[in-house]
Amino acid sequence: MNEQQQNGPGRAPAWWAQVQEAARVLRDGGVVAYPSETVWGLAAHPSRPDAIRRLYDLKGRAADKPVQVSCVDVAAARALIRPSEAFERLAPLWPGPLTLVTPAAPGCPADLAPGGRVGVRLPDHPVARALLEAVGGTLATTSCNPSGEEAAATHAQALAMGLGDLTLPDGGQGTLGLPSTVVLLPEGRVLRAGAIPDAQIESLLRELT
Numbered sequence: 001m002n003e004q005q006q007n008g009p010g011r012a013p014a015w016w017a018q019v020q021e022a023a024r025v026l027r028d029g030g031v032v033a034y035p036s037e038t039v040w041g042l043a044a045h046p047s048r049p050d051a052i053r054r055l056y057d058l059k060g061r062a063a064d065k066p067v068q069v070s071c072v073d074v075a076a077a078r079a080l081i082r083p084s085e086a087f088e089r090l091a092p093l094w095p096g097p098l099t100l101v102t103p104a105a106p107g108c109p110a111d112l113a114p115g116g117r118v119g120v121r122l123p124d125h126p127v128a129r130a131l132l133e134a135v136g137g138t139l140a141t142t143s144c145n146p147s148g149e150e151a152a153a154t155h156a157q158a159l160a161m162g163l164g165d166l167t168l169p170d171g172g173q174g175t176l177g178l179p180s181t182v183v184l185l186p187e188g189r190v191l192r193a194g195a196i197p198d199a200q201i202e203s204l205l206r207e208l209t
Contacts, residue, residue, distance in 0.1 A: 015127060015169045023134035025166050031055055033144050033152070033164030034131055035171070036070075036123040038097045038180050038195060040144035040152035042163055043070070045135060049111055052140050058163045060147045068099055068119035069112055070141040072132035077120040080108045080138075086186045089204045094122035095129070097176065097195035102185040112140060121180055127171045143179070153177040 022032045026045040031054055034041055042058065044051035046069065056063060071077040074091050081087060082103040090100060099121040104113035112118055121141075123129065132139060143151035144158050152158040155170045181194035181201065188205040190198045 013126070013171060015171050016130065018166075018168055019127065019130045019134055022131055022166050022168055026051070026135055026139070029054075030165040031058060031163065032131070033158045033161075033167040034128055035125055035155070035158075035168065035173070035175060036128045037125045037173075038123075038176050038178055040154075040158040040175065041070070041123075041128070041141045042144045043131070043139040043141045046109060046112060046138050046140045049109075052111055055140065055142060059142060059145070061142065062147070064114065066114045066117075066119060067112070067140045067142045068121055070128065070132060070139045071120055071122050072129060072137040073122065076137040077122065079105065080112070080118050080120055081105055084186045086188055086205060086208055089208065090183065090185075090201065093196060093200075093204075095124035096122070097124070097178065097180040098122075099180045099182045099192075100185055101182060101191065119182070125171075125173060125175075127168055127173075131168070151179070 026032055029048045029051045032043045034043055042055060044055040082105055087102055099119050101117050101119045104116055104118040108118050145151040152161055153175050159167050176195050178195040181196040182192040183201055184191050
C-alpha cells in the first residue's frame with residue numbers, strides 16, 4: 001500500500017510532520033539524513049556555512065571535494081548555473097539519478113561552487129522532494145556515509161551511521177542502491193558511472209560534439 005492509499009486523497013502522508021521538523025533542524029544549522037532514489041544522503045542548509053562545514057566534519061570529507069546542491073525543480077538548478085545547451089539537453093532526465101557539474105552563476109555561493117563549478121541534482125523521492133519544498137528549494141547534500149565507506153542504502157543503515165541530528169523515514173519507498181551518474185558540463189564527460197547509463201547521456205549530447 002502506498003502513502004496515498006494509506007492516508008487517503010488530500011491527506012498528508014504519515015512522515016509529513018517529521019519533514020517539517022527536519023526543515024526546522026536544517027534552518028537552525030543542523031544536519032539531516034534523508035532518503036533519495038539512489039542512496040541515503042546528508043543535508044545542510046545552503047544559507048548556513050557553519051552547517052556545511054559540519055557536514056564535511058561529520059563525513060571526514062576532504063575540504064577540496066565539493067558537495068552537491070539538491071534542487072526541488074529545474075528552475076532552482078538554473079538559478080545556480082551558467083546557461084548551456086548541454087544542460088538543457090540533459091535536464092529532461094530530472095527528477096532522477098543524475099548530477100550535473102557545471103559552471104556556476106556569479107551569484108552562486110562560493111562554498112557551493114569551489115573552483116567555479118557547482119554540482120546540481122533533482123532527487124526523485126517523495127521524502128527528499130518534500131524536504132526541499134519545506135526549506136525553500138535547495139540543500140547542500142552528500143551521501144550518508146563516512147568518507148571511504150559505502151553509502152547507506154536503507155533507513156536502518158542510515159540510523160546506524162548516526163551522522164545526522166535527525167534521520168527521516170523512507171516513506172515506504174526504497175533506494176536503488178546505486179549512485180547518481182555524474183556528468184561534467186559543458187564537456188559532457190561522465191565523471192562517475194551510475195544509475196543512468198553512459199550511452200543514454202552520450203546519445204542526448206551527441207549532436208553537440
